[in-house]
Amino acid sequence: MKWPGASQGQGIERLSIPLRNTDDRYGLISQLFHWLIVALIIFQYTWAWRIDNAEGFRIRLELVTQHKTIGMVVLLLAVLRLAWRLFNRPPDLPAGMPRWERLAAGLSHAVLYGLIFAVPLTGWLYSSAAGLGEYWWGPVSIPGLIETSERLEDVFGLIHQALAISLGLLAIIHVLAALRHHFLKHDDVLRRMLPIWRGK
Numbered sequence: 001m002k003w004p005g006a007s008q009g010q011g012i013e014r015l016s017i018p019l020r021n022t023d024d025r026y027g028l029i030s031q032l033f034h035w036l037i038v039a040l041i042i043f044q045y046t047w048a049w050r051i052d053n054a055e056g057f058r059i060r061l062e063l064v065t066q067h068k069t070i071g072m073v074v075l076l077l078a079v080l081r082l083a084w085r086l087f088n089r090p091p092d093l094p095a096g097m098p099r100w101e102r103l104a105a106g107l108s109h110a111v112l113y114g115l116i117f118a119v120p121l122t123g124w125l126y127s128s129a130a131g132l133g134e135y136w137w138g139p140v141s142i143p144g145l146i147e148t149s150e151r152l153e154d155v156f157g158l159i160h161q162a163l164a165i166s167l168g169l170l171a172i173i174h175v176l177a178a179l180r181h182h183f184l185k186h187d188d189v190l191r192r193m194l195p196i197w198r199g200k
């Protein structure tokens with residue numbers, strides 16, 4: 001694909017990006033999934049903070065509904081992203097990368113994927129136990145997953161919060177690892193997840 005405006009000279013080569021992953025970089029679809037989910041997750045933390053600090057039932061309920069809607073979008077994107085990944089091998093890690101780093105990268109990516117599913121799912125269970133599970137999302141009715149129960153509301157509330165904090169902490173480590181690759185190891189690991197750079 002050619003980006004608009006990338007019409008002169010070397011710019012075309014530098015800005016062209018395939019839809020599918022190649023052996024040495026992520027394609028446009030994987031990148032869109034990655035950055036869209038990152039943006040929505042940041043939105044979700046902001047909304048969780050606003051819910052905690054909101055005064056008044058109505059405004060809280062409105063914020064919770066928005067938080068749930070975006071959570072459902074994250075869950076849907078997570079399913080599509082995982083499906084896309086199953087048929088789209090990610091690029092190879094840089095040659096010469098030590099075994100422990102390969103293992104750490106594989107494990108942390110797997111746990112990040114798990115958390116992208118687990119956080120919205122536990123939020124859905126939490127909201128169902130609180131009696132707010134069933135709601136309309138445009139023309140779509142989202143059902144509650146379990147019966148209303150104060151005990152389960154507390155349990156899933158705690159699990160949802162703990163998993164969200166774990167996701168945040170792991171994402172920080174993940175970002176630091178990406179920056180280490182870029183600024184200290186000077187390899188292509190960060191660049192290949194960005195749409196604008198090609199090569200060095």
Ligand code: HEM
Nearest residue numbers: 038041085090105109112113171174175178179189190193
């Ligand atoms: C909530 C925040 C984030 C989550 C949940 C997340 C999740 C993930 C996951 C699951 C992968 C593996 C993709 C795959 O192979 O299918 C990945 C790759 C990657 N992420 Fe993130 N990410 C987050 C934020 C960031 C940020 C802010 C950066 C940039 C500083 C970043 C840089 C990268 C890079 C460079 C890769 C590719 C690593 C490689 O080539 O092996 N991520 N991310």
